[in-house]
Amino acid sequence: DGHVQEDFHLRKRMVEKRLRKMEGLKKETVPPTLLGTEDYDSLVVAWGSTRHIVEEAVKRLGRKGTAVLHFSQVYPLPKETESYLRKAKIVVDVEGNATGQLARLIRTETGFEIPRRILSYTGLQMSVEFVADELRKLLSREV
Numbered sequence: 001d002g003h004v005q006e007d008f009h010l011r012k013r014m015v016e017k018r019l020r021k022m023e024g025l026k027k028e029t030v031p032p033t034l035l036g037t038e039d040y041d042s043l044v045v046a047w048g049s050t051r052h053i054v055e056e057a058v059k060r061l062g063r064k065g066t067a068v069l070h071f072s073q074v075y076p077l078p079k080e081t082e083s084y085l086r087k088a089k090i091v092v093d094v095e096g097n098a099t100g101q102l103a104r105l106i107r108t109e110t111g112f113e114i115p116r117r118i119l120s121y122t123g124l125q126m127s128v129e130f131v132a133d134e135l136r137k138l139l140s141r142e143v
Contacts, residue, residue: 022076031078036067042139043088045114047071047095047102050126054094057131063139074102082110092116092138094131 035055042065046054051070058066069084085091085106093103093114098121103114118134120126 026076026079029076029078030073031080032069032071032084034067034069034084037065038067040065040067040088042066042090042092043084044068044135045071045085045091045093045102045106047074050094050096053126053128053131056128057135060128060132061135061139066139071102074105077105077109081106082112085110085112085114090116090139092118092135094118094126094135096120096126 035051036058042063044054044058044066046068047070051068054070055068058068069081071078091112091114093100093116095102095117096119098119100114100117100119103117107113116138118126118131118138120130
């Protein structure tokens with residue numbers, strides 16, 4: 001009827017129903033796609049529309065041992081995520097926002113921190129050249 005309910009048993013059942021839905025979603029999660037070599041020591045994380053730009057930038061670098069991990073779905077975070085990240089010596093996050101939203105989600109869900117980030121928030125799509133130049137810098141420096 002649209003009125004506030006104070007039936008605590010009903011509230012508990014509804015919360016449990018929502019939790020079951022999340023478990024169902026986790027079973028349907030789309031895993032990230034590993035692009036490039038499976039024998040990587042450097043991993044570039046990307047999501048959404050940055051895929052082809054990041055993939056091309058990594059190809060242009062011509063750096064062996066670098067792969068791209070692309071997420072088409074970020075939440076719930078696929079369970080495979082952490083094992084991909086922990087395999088790499090260097091991880092770089094590339095995102096079209098100011099705060100590194102995916103990197104923050106990864107840290108929250110797995111505890112894995114990605115300190116190297118390429119963030120662009122001009123409202124324009126990143127260029128392959130920009131990403132390649134930034135990757136070149138970030139993959140060659142110590143953190």
